[in-house]
Each structure stands twice: as structure tokens, then as C-alpha cells.
Amino acid sequence: MPPRTATPRTARDTAPGGKGPRSDFVRPKTAQQAVAEALRRDITSGKLAPGSWIVQESLAEQFGMSRIPIREALKTLEAEEYITYVPHSGYRVAKLGLDELVEVFRLRDILEAELIRDAIPAVTDDVVDQMREQMTEMERCAAAGDLIGVGLANRQFHFLTFEGSGMARTKRIVTQLWNTADAYRPLYAHLMDLAKVNSEHVLLVEAMAARDAERVVTLNHEHRLHAIDHLHTVFGREESEADA
Secondary structure: OOOOOOOOOOOOOOOHOOOOOOOOOOOOOOHHHHHHHHHHHHHHHHHOOOOOEOHHHHHHHHHHHHHHHHHHHHHHHHHHOOEEEOOEEEEEEOOHHHHHHHHHHHHHHHHHHHHHHHHHHHHHHHHHHHHHHHHHHHHHHOOOOOOHHHHHHHHHHHHOOOOOOOHHHHHHHHHHHHHHHHHHHHHHHHHHHHHHHHHHHHHHHHHHHHHHHHHHHHHHHHHHHHHHHHHHHHHHHHHHHHHH
């Protein structure tokens, strides 16, 4: 019997020198990760609105699994501040008033300014190119009517402005603040002027390419004011309807 020959392996099959993880291998999501990802999408799409109760038994039935991974997923989302735990009642999607939301946006403004100033010296042309790619992705998603995709690309675009910062603790806080506000994006998405958003993003990319930290900070601040204006519009409308 002729000797068996080994199946040739490509460069994608293994790291250089045959060591390290395979680049073509994607670790499957655990049940906990899959549930957390699905719930994040439900929250950021508006399917689970702010204040909505999350029933573990119902989730276990929906996903066809035991309550253990459901419970662990909910703990993950609580730590990320997408949801909150109410003693003796359970979990619900984080719900904030207008003043609290405005505070969240102002905190992001302050902290991101510091992150941007710290990150600018480390900005590379690759980071600027990635920002342009996210702008293209936003346009593609908008054309397809995919508002979730628009939001994800927008978030990645802004995170790239401070990706190079070494202030890890501040980045974690900013991430939590974004998570807290994400549930409210579907409420004012229809008010967004995507053409105006895109033009402001162009200015941000130009400032990043010029490594002009203060220009980036100023543009980011002005850009965020639009979201705060939208929140005032939405909450003002809700108050008017409640009084009617």
C-alpha cells in the first residue's frame, strides 16, 4: 500500500512556521454569547424598547435552551449597561429620562475629547482609511434601509477617532455610555439627516488626516449636539401626547 500523503495546507491554515492559531478558524459562539448578541440587536433596533421587561422563561423558550446561559447573558448585558436589574422583579432594558440621557451625551463629549487628544499622536493612515470605509458602510446600509447597520457603522466610525488612546479605563467608561444610549437611537433615527451626518463625518476624517486634535474635538462636539436636539424633540413630543 502506498504511503498516505498529507493534505497540503495553505498559508491560511496555520500561522507562519506552523505555530499559533489558524487564521481560518472561527471559534463558535457559546450559548451565552449568542443570546447576548441577539438581545443587543433587539435593544439597538428598538424591538426591545427602553423600560421593556425581559422574562427569562420566555427567552429560554424562544432560544430553546436552559435558563443558565440566559441568566449569564443577562448578567453580561447588565455589566455593559444595556439592561438593569430590579430586585424582586427581574431585568428590564435601561430606561432613562431626558436629563439623564443628556448627561450621558455630555459625559461622552468630555471623555471622548480626552481620548481623542491622547490618541491623535498614534493615528495612522490606516485608521483614517478605516473611517472612510465605515462612512461607505453607513451609506450602503442607509440605501438598504438597514438602520441597525447604519448605527453600528456610525459607532465604529466614532470609536476610530480614539482607538489609539492608551487610556483603557476611560475607553471602557465611554463604551458603557454608548451602550446606555443605544436603546434610544431607534427613537430619533427618523429625525437624522443622513446627508448632513455624512458631510460632518467628512470634516472629521479630514481633521483626523491632518492630525488636528482640537479640530476633531470641536467637530465631535458639534456633531453630538444634533443627537441631543433630537432627544429633546422626541421627549417633548411624548410629553405633549401624555398631556393630550
